[in-house]
Every structure is written in C-alpha cells, then in structure tokens.
Amino acid sequence: MSIFARGAFVMVISAVSAGTAGAADLTIGLGGAVSAMDPHYHNVATNNMVNRHIFGRLVDQDAKQTLMPDLAESWKAIDDTTWEFKLRRGVKFHDGSDFDAKDVVATLKRIPSVVNAPSSFRIFTGQITETVVVDSHTIRLKTATPFPLMPVFMAGFAIISDEFETATTDDFNSGKAAIGTGAYKLKQYVRGDRIELTRYDGYAGTKPAWENVTIKQVTNPAARVAALLSGDVQIIDQVPTADLERLKKDKKIGVSSVVSNRVIYLSMDTNRDQSPFVTAKDGKPLAKNPLKDVRVRKAMSMAINRPAIVDRVMEKQAIPAAQFLPETFFGTSKNLKVEKFDAEGARKLLAEAGYKDGFAITLHSPNDRYPNDEKIAQAVAQMLSRIGIQTKVEAIPFATYSPRATKLEFSFMLWGWGSGTGEVSSPLRSLVATYDREKGNGPSNRGRYSNPKVDELLATALRTVDDAARAKLLAEASEAAIFDVAVIPLHYNINNWATRAGFSYEPRTDESTLAMGVKAAKR
C-alpha cells in the first residue's frame, strides 16, 4: 500500500469514527436509576444529580460540597431567625422568562404540595415559617428558632419557574414543565432508559464543554464497564472495585477518585436490657445486654483491624474512619484518630467488663446496598470472634433489611451514611441523637443510642449561627459520641469514575456524576 493510499485510508477511518459521535457529545453510563424529571418529587441522589443539569438552586455545592453562590448571589443572617438571600440578576429560564423572587416563592409553595411524593423535599423547607419578598431580587426567609443550616438546606432543591407552580410530575416527565435555569435543557426523558440533554446557550455560568449529553442508565456493573470499554459511553460512575486495577492499567481509560461523604459504620443496640440477637455462647439469655457497657463497645472497636478491611475487602477503595465524616468536612474533629487495632487490649477490656468468655451476637448486614457490604460484615465477624465474641453474620437484601432494622428487630448492624449536607450535623442528628419523633431527632438511630451530652452539644450547635463557633460545637459533639462508642465507624468509601482517554472528570465527594464536570483532557 502506498503512503498516499495509507494516508487516505486513515483519513476515512477517522472521518467514520468522528461521524458516529460528534466531537462535542458526551454519553454518561449511570449506575443508579432515575425515577422522575420532576425535581420536587423524589429526594434521591440520582434524581437530584440529573436535575442539577436542568435546574439551578439558590445555593450550589462544589465538588467538595463547599457552598457556592448559584441563583442567590449572596446570603446572610440579618437576625437570629431571619436569613436574607440576594438573587442574581439577568438570569433567564430556558423559555426566555426572567428569574426573580416570585420563582423562589413558587418553588417553596410547590415542594410540600407534590402528590404521592415517596420522599419529599419538605425536609429542606419545613423550617421556613414565613417568606418575605423584599424586592424582585431580595428574599427573606424566617424561622421559628435560629437556623444556621439555612444556606446548606437551600442547596438541597431546584428552583422552578413560577409558571409551573401547579404543574404535575407528568408535566415534568414529558418535558413541558422541565424548564430551569441550568446549563442543559431537557430534550427527552425515556423512563428507565436514558435522559437526553442539549446545551442551554443562555446559561449564566460557565459554558459546559458538551453540546449534547445522553445519560444512560446502565445499572448492571459488568455491563457498565463493558459499555465504557467499547466506547458506547465516555464516563461511568460506581466503578466495581474488582475491575478497578485492570481499568487503571488500560491506556485508553482514566480513573478519577475522591474520598466520599459516606461512612460505613456498625450500630449497636445500646438501649434495651435484653437485645434479641445477643446471648451467651450456649444460646441462653444474658443477665443484661453487654452492648450497654461502653467497655464492651470500645473492645469491639479495638478488635477491628480497619486497615486490613480496607486493604483486603475494599481493595484499597476506602479510608479507615475515625468519625462520621472525613476530616476535610465542616464540623469534624481534629482530635479523633482511627482506633488502633489491639486484640490483646480488647480482650482485657472485655474481661474487665465481666465478659472474660465473651458472648454470642448476630451481625445483620445488607448484601446489595454498599460496596462489599456482606464481605465487610464477614471480616468484622471473624475479628470479633478472635477476642471471644462469637459473631454470626446474616446478610439479607436491603429491601428486607431496612424495614426490619427500623422495627428494631436487630442488635448489631452494618450501615452506611452519606452526608448530603456536607457537614457533621446530618449524621449526628440522624444517627446518634436521642430518638425523638416530635423534634425529628435520631430517625436513623436504630440502636437507640442516647447520650445527654451529645444531645446538648448538638442542640446548641443547631442554634448557633456563627460558623466557627458551630464547627467547634459539632466537633465536640462528635468527640463525645465517638469516645462513648455510640457507633463504630469502619471506613469512608472512595468514589471512582472511569473515563475514556481524552476525557477527565473532577471527582465529587457527593457521588454525583455531572456533565458540567467532564472535561476534554489534553492528550
């Protein structure tokens, strides 16, 4: 073949491959499932992630979940119970209408009124007792009690145009009402399959690199990796840990990782005198529940070799955890260190608590929820058995696990917690605050842990508007809870994304996959 012919051949090939996917197009392989295009219907990570392409929020979160101005230019607390948000001028919705205070009012009205919402966004707006429109671009939100988390909560939901205040979920799914201020316009939503987006040229922020974006739902992990390898998609999230090493070696693939806001932890029944799955080794009931003794809990924590779990079970896709969130997040403590593995010390402590011969316990775990959840539980069980706590693992699907745990049927459980707010009050309030239905405290406190000192510090923190003072209080509350072994933190997951060569992704702690964060990498 002459050089000329070869050159022509190469040109034809590259023309063909360019033709299949335009230079400015992007296809994302998404591990999660999306249930609706209505941004106020289902508060779940995948839905929120997709609607961030289409809708703006008052406050945005960057890749590390630090608050950023979006539709609100600035915000401040003007007194203890009033927050003022200055809205950005010159922002236009996809249909050309102007954004102003009335759209915020309409959004706040619509959120509690969405019918059949399986997970309402009211949790972000319920604290607002009054909305005052000062002028077209200034809005004040009043609360009954001081509410320092207001800006954080305003990052939780999308702002819609007031034209669609009464629109139904179907109107959003069909695209009729899916008119936002975001970087992308909704072209088509095919339920259970894909979402097609086109770039919005009037977007107020940084123009994203991709003109057409397709978000494909590829929930099977092996299929997701195959789709990436074959070039059907350019980026995938939730990369299976088993494939990671191979993908890293592949020159056609790039991997980006960041530690996530999700902690994997063990929760114990520290409340009941007789716990259903804690017995003596011969199966007879114990005089009292050993998990109520802090020494026993401490011994259990010491018996767990976290680096080994991270190395072997998680294949290094995790970081040993000392508290509820990695240290870089707001309100974490600098004094808490990862519990050192010390089987001998654990045995001594256990003997001191009066359990020289140990006892028997069942560790319940989901087997389809968190990366390697069942294997982690198995590893923990072996480590505890070594110090004399005979541990049996029962791993069941999350659909059965979660309702049973909520009914307090278990004694010892494996759970994960991702902090959507990106600060420590979220896990403290949900996981270790004393269960209180009226105050909304401890909804996920399934061991019914209770510690007045933690409650007190947390309550004060949640009233403290000054950021520095609140961070200190939250750190102290974390310390109080961890010193008392309210839960046993194991590790923080690492989030991974894999991209084709020529693409790069800025990894996000909140596990979101956003087309805006995908860049054309320099080769």
Place this chain on the structure above:
Amino acid sequence: MTVFLIRRLMQAVVVLFAMSLIVFVGVYAIGNPIDILISPEADQLERERAIHALGLDLPLWEQYFVFLQRALTGDLGRSFAFGAPALQIIVERMPATLELAVAAMGISILVGIPLGMWAGFRPESFGGRAIMAGSILGFSLPTFWVGLMLIMVFAVHLGWLPSTGRGETVEVLGLQLSIFTWNGWTHLLLPAFNLALFKMALVIRLTRAGMRENLLMDYVKFARAKGLSPGRVIFVHVLKNIMIPVVTILGLELGSVIAFAVVTETIFSWPGMGKLIIDSINQLDRPVIVAYLLITVSMFIFINFVVDILYSVLDPRVRLKEMKS
C-alpha cells in the same frame, strides 16, 4: 368453540384473582417500600407523611380491597417509585421487550428448524453430530456469561456492535419501535441472539427427534413409494407432523421470553419489562409488581389459547370442543 372460550375465560378470572392476592400478600410480607424510597435524611414525621401518602398505613386487607375496587375499573394503581400509573409504565416498556422476544424467536426458528432437520435427516454425518454438540452448548452455557462474552467479543474487541441500550426508535402505529432503523438493529442483534441461544438449542433437539421418528413411519414410506419427490415428502408431510411439539414449546417459550428476559435485559441494559420487574422488586414497588404479574398471567393464558387453536390447524384430528382445559 364457544363453550371452550367461556370455560377458558372463567378459568382466567380465577387465576388472575388468586395471583393478585398471593403477590399482594407476598410483597407486603417482604417489607415496607418506604424504607427504600425515602431519603435517609427524612425525619420521623416526614416518613409517616410519605407512608400515608402511598396508602401504606392502612391494614393489609383494606389496601387489598382498595386495589381490587380500582382494578375492576381498570386502574391497577400508581407506581410508588415513578408516581405514574403502573399499567402505563409497563405498556411503555412493552414494545422494547416484544421486539426483543420476536427477534429472538425469529432467530431460533429460522436457524433452529433447518439445523434440526439436517441433524435428523443425516444423524451420522459430521454436520449432524456437530449441530448436536453445538446445541448442548446452547443448553448448558449460562445466559449471563454468554451475554458478557458477546459484549466482550463484538462490542469491546471487534467494536462492530454497540454494547448497551436500545437504538433509535420510530413511531409506528403509536408504538416506539427500533426494528425499522439500522441503528436499532445493531442494538437489537446481540441481546436477541443471546436470548435466542437457548431456544435455538431446544428447537434443534425437538426438530431432530421428530424428524428421526417420522422418517421411519409408514406414511413416509408410502409417500416415497407413491413417487413423491424427496423435497415434498420432507418439507410438506414430515415438517407438518414434527411441528406440533415445536409449536407447543415455542408458545410457552414465547411467554417466558416476554415475561422473564430479565438476565438478558439487565446485561444489555435493554429498557424492557424484564428490567422493570427486577428494579421494581428491588424497590418493593408493589403496584408495578402486581400489575406486571397480572399482565404476564393474562399473556400466558392467551398464548396457551392460541397454541390450542394452532393444534387444530396443524392436526385436523384435534377438535377444540373436546379439549377440557
């Protein structure tokens, strides 16, 4: 014929009723879907509100009664997860699955019957033996593995075909179909072949067995003695006779391909009904599960009915009114 029809219809109603009750109680026993649907950050009051909104706070019998009442008016409830009518969600997914099922059936018939006939006609030849050996592979290899291998070979290494999803669709008679676009076919080929593999093996074996049995029968000898061409003997007389078991099995298999193509649809991210039922089970989305199984049962009843009619066409000795069930 009319008696046959009425009897069938009455049976269908009883089966549907029993089915809905079993599924309803079964899903209720597994757990509360709200635990899966609701954001973990939601507080207790919000949880109670969501439970009430979905009607999950009522006692089981009352929930079932409400369901029955609505079902009689054709409303099978709204999906907990999607918020849309369950029936609508399933119907939306149906064209994708039907396409896949028909393509898979087509492949298994077009490939399976000729191969089976050859293997039955020349059982001792190399070709006949090779076909039979191949059909064992079709039976024994797990669909899951074959699917991934197909993707690895044809999508990842050769890059000939796409690995996931459905191709471009065009609207035909109100349905979104992808079999009328080239892009659609490239997406359809791998999953359809994967799904067809097992049926193909089944068809080959059935056809071969029928072929060998029939070739020894008197009517074949008679036809030959009468001086009919070998082609006419085999393709008209023998073929007709071996089709009865093949049609029975294909009918049942068509039902299962449509209803339970779960593995293939999951691996290839094919947005069909099989993937829907798996997702719904994982989320305990009861309205969708119940509606889905009711539709599936209706479909099986209908297919069995068609198969019975086909019998009477293929074999005039079979009389419909004599059929008891």
